Amino acid sequence: MSRRMTGAQMVIQALKDQGVDTVFGYPGGAVLPIYDEIFQQNDIRHILVRHEQGATHAAEGYARSTGKPGVVLVTSGPGATNAVTGLTDALMDSIPIIVLTGQVPTFMIGNDAFQEADTVGITRPCTKHNWLVKDTDRLAQTIHEAFHVATNGRPGPVLVDIPKDVQFAKGTYIPPQKTSKGHYQPKVKGDLDKITELVEQMEKAQRPIFYTGGGVINSGRSASQTLRELVKGTGFPITSTLMGLGAYPASGDKWIGMLGMHGTYEANMAMHGCDLMICVGARFDDRITGLVDAFSPGSYKAHIDIDPSSINKVIHVDLPIIGDVGNVLNDMVKVWKSRGSKTNSAAVKKWWGQIEKWQAVDCLNYKNSDKVIKPQHALQRLEALTKDHPDRYICTEVGQHQMWAAQYLGFEDPHRWMTSGGLGTMGYGLPASVGVQVAHPDALVINVAGEASWLMNMQEMGTAVQYRLPIKQFILNNERLGMVRQWQQLLHGERYAHSWSEALPDFVKLAEAFGGKGILVKDPADLDDAIKEMLEYDGPVIVDCVVEKHENCFPMIPSGKAHNQMLLGEASTEGAIDSEGAVMV
Numbered sequence: 001m002s003r004r005m006t007g008a009q010m011v012i013q014a015l016k017d018q019g020v021d022t023v024f025g026y027p028g029g030a031v032l033p034i035y036d037e038i039f040q041q042n043d044i045r046h047i048l049v050r051h052e053q054g055a056t057h058a059a060e061g062y063a064r065s066t067g068k069p070g071v072v073l074v075t076s077g078p079g080a081t082n083a084v085t086g087l088t089d090a091l092m093d094s095i096p097i098i099v100l101t102g103q104v105p106t107f108m109i110g111n112d113a114f115q116e117a118d119t120v121g122i123t124r125p126c127t128k129h130n131w132l133v134k135d136t137d138r139l140a141q142t143i144h145e146a147f148h149v150a151t152n153g154r155p156g157p158v159l160v161d162i163p164k165d166v167q168f169a170k171g172t173y174i175p176p177q178k179t180s181k182g183h184y185q186p187k188v189k190g191d192l193d194k195i196t197e198l199v200e201q202m203e204k205a206q207r208p209i210f211y212t213g214g215g216v217i218n219s220g221r222s223a224s225q226t227l228r229e230l231v232k233g234t235g236f237p238i239t240s241t242l243m244g245l246g247a248y249p250a251s252g253d254k255w256i257g258m259l260g261m262h263g264t265y266e267a268n269m270a271m272h273g274c275d276l277m278i279c280v281g282a283r284f285d286d287r288i289t290g291l292v293d294a295f296s297p298g299s300y301k302a303h304i305d306i307d308p309s310s311i312n313k314v315i316h317v318d319l320p321i322i323g324d325v326g327n328v329l330n331d332m333v334k335v336w337k338s339r340g341s342k343t344n345s346a347a348v349k350k351w352w353g354q355i356e357k358w359q360a361v362d363c364l365n366y367k368n369s370d371k372v373i374k375p376q377h378a379l380q381r382l383e384a385l386t387k388d389h390p391d392r393y394i395c396t397e398v399g400q401h402q403m404w405a406a407q408y409l410g411f412e413d414p415h416r417w418m419t420s421g422g423l424g425t426m427g428y429g430l431p432a433s434v435g436v437q438v439a440h441p442d443a444l445v446i447n448v449a450g451e452a453s454w455l456m457n458m459q460e461m462g463t464a465v466q467y468r469l470p471i472k473q474f475i476l477n478n479e480r481l482g483m484v485r486q487w488q489q490l491l492h493g494e495r496y497a498h499s500w501s502e503a504l505p506d507f508v509k510l511a512e513a514f515g516g517k518g519i520l521v522k523d524p525a526d527l528d529d530a531i532k533e534m535l536e537y538d539g540p541v542i543v544d545c546v547v548e549k550h551e552n553c554f555p556m557i558p559s560g561k562a563h564n565q566m567l568l569g570e571a572s573t574e575g576a577i578d579s580e581g582a583v584m585v
């Protein structure tokens with residue numbers, strides 16, 4: 001029922017009506033009326049971060065791990081501009097977050113008032129949509145519309161900028177069921193004729209592959225289940241982007257590993273050699289395609305995506321299907337079964353024979369050491385000691401450790417893997433782990449980090465301690481900007497320009513200074529005990545795991561090269577059966 005209330009009261013009521021239970025934020029003058037209303041209620045929990053960028057990444061972690069939108073509340077000016085990185089990160093990775101920003105009073109806009117910024121102008125390129133609300137009577141409608149836009153179609157971030165006088169003024173509150181959803185009504189059902197055409201291609205394909213992305217996860221758990229049913233029924237191999245890990249289980253017998261720049265040898269070679277490529281909820285990111293002109297050169301290409309703008313944007317496809325991934329997969333299964341569940345089984349079996357030869361190259365093999373901790377070994381031990389935990393979530397920062405985590409950690413279910421894919425945002429992992437732990441208070445939440453990335457938002461350890469969030473920060477400390485150093489070694493004549501720090505903190509003391517626990521491990525013989533100690537401590541932990549300083553992350557497709565032009569580590573070449581086209585180092 002419509003009723004009169006202040007704009008600040010409308011904000012809280014709208015959040016409640018949208019089912020919001022948590023807001024990540026940082027107060028300031030332009031949002032104090034809203035904070036005053038937060039103080040006077042107990043339905044919505046507010047998490048006080050230490051930096052507005054931390055708030056956006058925490059909201060991303062919350063959203064990615066729950067499937068629900070994350071909500072952020074920050075003040076005007078620098079509060080809003082500090083949120084820009086998180087907004088852009090969410091836009092690139094299709095994460096639904098709603099950012100509410102304060103603004104100077106409407107009559108002061110344009111006067112360069114204290115903490116004024118053109119927030120709508122600044123954030124227009126890095127949001128799915130944004131609004132400046134100048135009329136209190138429009139505020140509730142706008143917030144409800146913001147949730148609709150953020151969570152429908154291809155998910156993404158939105159921003160609502162609310163002047164301070166609009167927060168004080170009274171207006172009529174309109175509940176969500178009485179508001180218009182506006183013009184944004186994305187197409188969710190795929191064209192049945194095109195789906196039938198795809199099934200026909202599946203029935204005769206000799207070398208098929210499923211290439212899946214974050215869109216499968218965004219579509220909901222049922223989409224992942226339908227995908228698994230389709231893979232099991234057809235027997236086709238399946239690979240995934242970085243953002244799609246967990247949609248199909250890593251233990252599944254049709255899983256051939258991650259695709260792309262640091263993907264597996266078998267996944268990249270299969271993509272290069274397939275005759276039917278079915279892209280499901282991915283966008284042909286450059287880290288996946290490598291050299292565009294040489295991408296999957298002999299294949300019939302189908303692309304399923306809810307975002308029409310992603311179709312033919314990077315790779316021209318033969319069969320575009322626009323619609324929600326879950327709906328399209330459901331229809332694919334129905335059509336395929338109705339036609340007799342047919343595949344070219346003899347050819348697919350032969351295709352698997354070739355893939356097994358590529359798998360025998362053992363591209364993730366590495367030379368271990370009993371003198372120094374190899375980062376790959378550290379993550380293998382982390383996996384072994386945590387994989388059976390009933391409720392495990394993994395976040396990462398960005399760099400070598402991120403790629404090693406994707407390679408050596410296994411994900412059996414969606415919503416368990418939080419990482420910055422498209423934007424590659426250093427400093428993402430720690431605040432993201434805060435958001436995940438807030439959403440899942442009894443879960444095991446681990447952030448796999450590099451020391452350089454971790455330092456970018458280290459202040460959020462204070463948030464973890466304040467709210468008693470037992471997040472585990474597992475830092476692979478090579479005292480280098482590892483991925484930068486690797487590129488400098490391989491592509492820039494070993495000229496290591498500013499890719500290391502000569503003033504790193506003592507991470508154990510730093511953890512203790514924040515009120516958490518610090519653990520230092522340098523000897524491979526002590527690694528398991530350090531991980532167990534981390535897991536047993538009921539509170540925030542920083543593990544400073546000192547690793548080999550100059551280890552490179554392989555496999556690697558160098559920039560501008562095709563999928564069959566990978567660099568492989570020395571250990572991978574031992575016992576190679578079929579390495580045609582591979583460049584060994």
